[in-house]
Amino acid sequence: MSTDAIVLLKNDHKEIRKLFKQFQSAGENAVQRKGEIVKEIIEALTVHTYIENEVMYPEVRKLLPDLEDDVLESYEEHHVADVLCAELHAMEPDDEHFVAKTTVLIENVTHHVEEEEQEWFPKVRDGLTRKQLQDIGARMIEVRDKAPRTPAQPSALKKAIDAVTA
Ligand SMILES: [Fe+2]
Numbered sequence: 001m002s003t004d005a006i007v008l009l010k011n012d013h014k015e016i017r018k019l020f021k022q023f024q025s026a027g028e029n030a031v032q033r034k035g036e037i038v039k040e041i042i043e044a045l046t047v048h049t050y051i052e053n054e055v056m057y058p059e060v061r062k063l064l065p066d067l068e069d070d071v072l073e074s075y076e077e078h079h080v081a082d083v084l085c086a087e088l089h090a091m092e093p094d095d096e097h098f099v100a101k102t103t104v105l106i107e108n109v110t111h112h113v114e115e116e117e118q119e120w121f122p123k124v125r126d127g128l129t130r131k132q133l134q135d136i137g138a139r140m141i142e143v144r145d146k147a148p149r150t151p152a153q154p155s156a157l158k159k160a161i162d163a164v165t166a
């Protein structure tokens, strides 16, 4: 199996797009079903974001400093998606904000994924060797096992824990 980093990330993107389509084609009244799909979306995005943030982006930034601005923009786009995922994770599917929030999440992530695939990956592919991309991919497979599956704890809770353990 190829460990090419771009191939691995594109496979993730394909899965994520599939989940988005499932959400969009679920019926108007499929509240519970939509809730289940959103859980899967949150898990897929949490894992994918983790491996990009932990491995892909820092490695590319180090090896191809010219692409630094793209990497910094990606961190911000991920951050927006993280906030929406954390809010959705804490929300019941029958909340009046649930569908609207998911729709905005899907729009944002679709935009980000298109930029990666159409603009960023080709530049990375040009700048790195096959071996470099395979090494990055192998590292991503390793890190994937310890990736979180759900969004980080709400910051209020985290602050309380930090205060106790400080
Ligand atoms: Fe990304």
Ligand SMILES: [Fe+2]
Pocket: 009, 013, 048, 052, 113, 116
């Ligand atoms: Fe991605």
